[in-house]
Amino acid sequence: MTVRFDDAAQRTTSLAASVVQQTGLRCTVIRDLRGVLRLVVDDRARALPTEDVEAWETSLREAAGAFAPPDGAVLLASMFGDPDAVLAGALEVLPGVAWLERTLLGWDWSPESVPPFVQSPARLVFYGIKGGVGRSTAAAVTAIELARSGRRVLVVDMDLESPGLGEMLAPDGGPRAGAVDWLVEDLVGNADDALVRDMLHRVSVPDALSGELWVVPAAALAATGAPDTYLPKLARVYQGVSREGVTRSFAARVREMVEALEREVRPDVTIVDSRAGMHDIAAATMVGLGGRCLLFAMNSAQTWSGYRRLFEAWAARASALRELRESVTVVAALVPEAGDRAYVEGLRGRAYDLFAEYLYDQQRDATDDVFNHEMLSEDAPHDPLEIHWNRRLLEFDPTAAAWPAEVRAAYERFLAGLRRRKLIP
Amino acid sequence: MADYNYEAACNRHLDDAEHLEGDRRFANASQLHGYAAECALLAIAKRSGVGTFGTDGVEGEFRVHVDQLWPAMLSALQHRGHARLYDALGPANPFKGWRTRDRYTATGCAERSEFDRHRQGARRARDVLDKVRAGTLP
Numbered sequence: 001m002t003v004r005f006d007d008a009a010q011r012t013t014s015l016a017a018s019v020v021q022q023t024g025l026r027c028t029v030i031r032d033l034r035g036v037l038r039l040v041v042d043d044r045a046r047a048l049p050t051e052d053v054e055a056w057e058t059s060l061r062e063a064a065g066a067f068a069p070p071d072g073a074v075l076l077a078s079m080f081g082d083p084d085a086v087l088a089g090a091l092e093v094l095p096g097v098a099w100l101e102r103t104l105l106g107w108d109w110s111p112e113s114v115p116p117f118v119q120s121p122a123r124l125v126f127y128g129i130k131g132g133v134g135r136s137t138a139a140a141v142t143a144i145e146l147a148r149s150g151r152r153v154l155v156v157d158m159d160l161e162s163p164g165l166g167e168m169l170a171p172d173g174g175p176r177a178g179a180v181d182w183l184v185e186d187l188v189g190n191a192d193d194a195l196v197r198d199m200l201h202r203v204s205v206p207d208a209l210s211g212e213l214w215v216v217p218a219a220a221l222a223a224t225g226a227p228d229t230y231l232p233k234l235a236r237v238y239q240g241v242s243r244e245g246v247t248r249s250f251a252a253r254v255r256e257m258v259e260a261l262e263r264e265v266r267p268d269v270t271i272v273d274s275r276a277g278m279h280d281i282a283a284a285t286m287v288g289l290g291g292r293c294l295l296f297a298m299n300s301a302q303t304w305s306g307y308r309r310l311f312e313a314w315a316a317r318a319s320a321l322r323e324l325r326e327s328v329t330v331v332a333a334l335v336p337e338a339g340d341r342a343y344v345e346g347l348r349g350r351a352y353d354l355f356a357e358y359l360y361d362q363q364r365d366a367t368d369d370v371f372n373h374e375m376l377s378e379d380a381p382h383d384p385l386e387i388h389w390n391r392r393l394l395e396f397d398p399t400a401a402a403w404p405a406e407v408r409a410a411y412e413r414f415l416a417g418l419r420r421r422k423l424i425p
Numbered sequence: 426m427a428d429y430n431y432e433a434a435c436n437r438h439l440d441d442a443e444h445l446e447g448d449r450r451f452a453n454a455s456q457l458h459g460y461a462a463e464c465a466l467l468a469i470a471k472r473s474g475v476g477t478f479g480t481d482g483v484e485g486e487f488r489v490h491v492d493q494l495w496p497a498m499l500s501a502l503q504h505r506g507h508a509r510l511y512d513a514l515g516p517a518n519p520f521k522g523w524r525t526r527d528r529y530t531a532t533g534c535a536e537r538s539e540f541d542r543h544r545q546g547a548r549r550a551r552d553v554l555d556k557v558r559a560g561t562l563p
Contacts, residue, residue, distance in 0.1 A: 030559050030560045030561060031560070032560030032561070033560075033563060036560060038559060038560050040559060069560070072558055075558065075559060079555075079558075080552075080555040080559070081439070081548060081551045081552055081555055082552055082555070085552060085555075085556075086552075086555050086556055086559050086561060087559075100561060102560060102561050102562075239508065239509075241512065
């Protein structure tokens with residue numbers, strides 16, 4: 001019987017667990033770029049009999065099938081010059097068994113990529129597991145409202161695969177560079193202050209008083225006359241950069257880019273529009289920026305299926321979970337005009353079920369210090385902020401001098417909720 | 426292919442280099458660092474499908490010593506899309522100026538600064554090889 005990708009992983013993990021039980025030694029399963037599995041046994045404390053190692057090698061080949069390497073399926077840590085460097089980033093999945101994934105596009109969930117919470121400037125990530133839910137428009141509305149209230153705001157369009165926020169806030173063009181330019185120039189150490197200044201465009205906000213709004217698009221918006229180079233850049237930006245043994249992950253690079261922009265602008269609030277779906281950008285912005293994250297949701301099967309996968313991945317990486325779950329807030333996007341209360345209650349219920357299953361702690365008794373909320377708890381992470389649908393949103397231009405009353409009403413509860421929950425000043 | 430075992434040879438040369446360093450015999454230790462790195466690079470090339478290997482070991486552009494092998498590898502890795510391996514080994518050649526013919530000279534490579542550079546280069550090549558063996562590179 002052909003051993004498939006999932007079975008190979010499961011069976012190899014079981015083998016690793018049995019080796020741990022047999023030897024008391026820590027094991028690491030490494031899955032490489034092609035999905036090929038290797039087992040590293042940490043024998044630094046004591047030597048292992050050759051016949052045992054050979055037996056495990058045979059077992060791993062049987063377990064993993066085509067996902068076993070042609071040789072060296074079982075390796076001993078003592079063989080490596082610097083075993084800790086080889087196994088860096090492995091995450092414990094079972095007692096004594098760790099996993100190390102090597103992927104082309106890899107979620108950066110390691111503890112090192114979860115920075116401390118950043119108080120100032122406030123960082124707010126707009127994320128949605130599905131696109132087309134008004135996430136970018138909500139980011140633009142929030143940014144403009146903050147500028148009107150006298151705040152200095154930085155907005156970064158990190159929806160690199162489907163940019164929009166930059167064009168929305170700077171419809172007449174402007175920046176000569178975007179986020180994708182910084183990320184590609186950084187690959188060769190070229191992301192300097194001059195580039196940062198080229199990325200920034202000040203948006204004219206009517207009635208902004210002392211407030212300022214600066215936008216960084218995903219790509220340059222200024223017409224340069226040169227052939228479009230966006231796709232060749234986009235194909236390269238997700239890499240980490242290694243130089244003489246030191247690696248900066250994609251998430252770390254995104255964080256450095258945001259910090260460089262913040263040094264230039266000195267904002268009160270940084271808003272990041274993240275890519276929809278499950279992608280490196282999601283990990284980099286949600287995990288890697290030390291900010292708060294808005295999870296945009298429609299009450300649909302596809303939405304909850306997608307968030308379930310995301311929450312499963314978080315729950316499996318306990319090192320990142322505690323910071324993540326306290327930083328997220330659900331947003332009910334495009335709440336329908338008719339039956340809006342029933343819709344929001346339904347969405348709240350679905351959100352609560354997911355949070356209770358994956359993110360909230362089980363409270364064993366009243367004295368437990370746990371992260372938990374009741375279903376009807378106001379302002380709990382699962383209690384959704386609301387953005388109401390209105391047909392005036394179809395042609396809404398956030399940069400217009402006056403917003404239609406219907407649009408103001410659509411975002412009223414959302415903005416009030418952001419302030420009440422101290423997600424924005 | 427004869428009894429070539431680049432990985433075992435790399436470890437052997439590195440281990441002996443460390444013994445010589447302990448006895449402050451930097452010139453010969455430096456020579457062995459060069460051979461260790463050469464073996465590590467060839468092992469990496471073989472595992473990565475870069476370079477041609479026949480019955481008498483490596484052939485063609487890679488059949489040189491480490492001072493020339495290191496830049497040749499970097500160039501090949503870059504042109505064949507092995508970006509992560511290139512990043513791990515590049516961009517500089519730590520064995521620039523290392524010469525196998527120093528084994529014929531009275532003093533060999535005896536500059537302490539060069540010795541340090543060669544030792545770091547050999548260890549980096551070995552570490553990259555370890556990661557390639559483990560599957561964490563490329």
